[in-house]
Amino acid sequence: MTRIKFSISVIEREALNLALKRGLFVGRFQPFHNGHIQVIEDVLKENGEIIIVIGSAQYSHRLDNPFTAGERATMVRRALDEAKIPAAKTWIIPVADVHVHTLWVAKVAGYTPKFSVVYSNEPLTRRLFMEAGYKVKSIPFHKRSIYSSTEIRQRMLTNKDWKMLVPKSVATYIQEIDGVERLRDLAKTDELKK
Secondary structure, three states: OOOOOOOOOOHHHHHHHHHEEEEEEOOOOOOHHHHHHHHHHHHHHOOOOEEEEEOOOOOOOOOOOOOOHHHHHHHHHHHHHHOOOOOOHHEEEOOOOOHHHHHHHHHHEEEEEEEEEOOOOOOHHHHHHHOOOOEEOOOOOOOOOOOOHHHHHHHHOOOOOOHHHOOHHHHHHHOOOOOOHHHHHHHHOOOOOO
């Protein structure tokens, strides 16, 4: 019986290791913006796939969470398509909050495929995943002062330019669902004006 020897180069081995790695990125994406797409591109430079967890999936129609999980998933998918990031390299998974921090990581792990590393700058998310034994890496901020969902929602409310801060496909989708008007309606009060 003849044995066949296989030999792979260092470059091939590193490419295989990259393909087998999967990174996890958690966000509320209220809305999904240009900073988010840059983070995803950064994560994919170090991993073969990325799991994009849409956090606080149960919330919508609130000033801080105006869009539904389905709407946010649509924004993410359209932005990924626009950026020409292959769907085969991405997982988009909504996960609702459990409001018990010690259980949240287990819930995320239960809803997602296995992952090698978590990418986050949010202190509580970092702490919870580290305490659960996961490798956690910081992500570079990309123009954080303007690439902020809070800033974008504020601009929507005050009729300032917000479309330049999100992928074109996301701006188009928000217009399709009348998202700006929804946000403005949510900011109204039923108190009598004097």
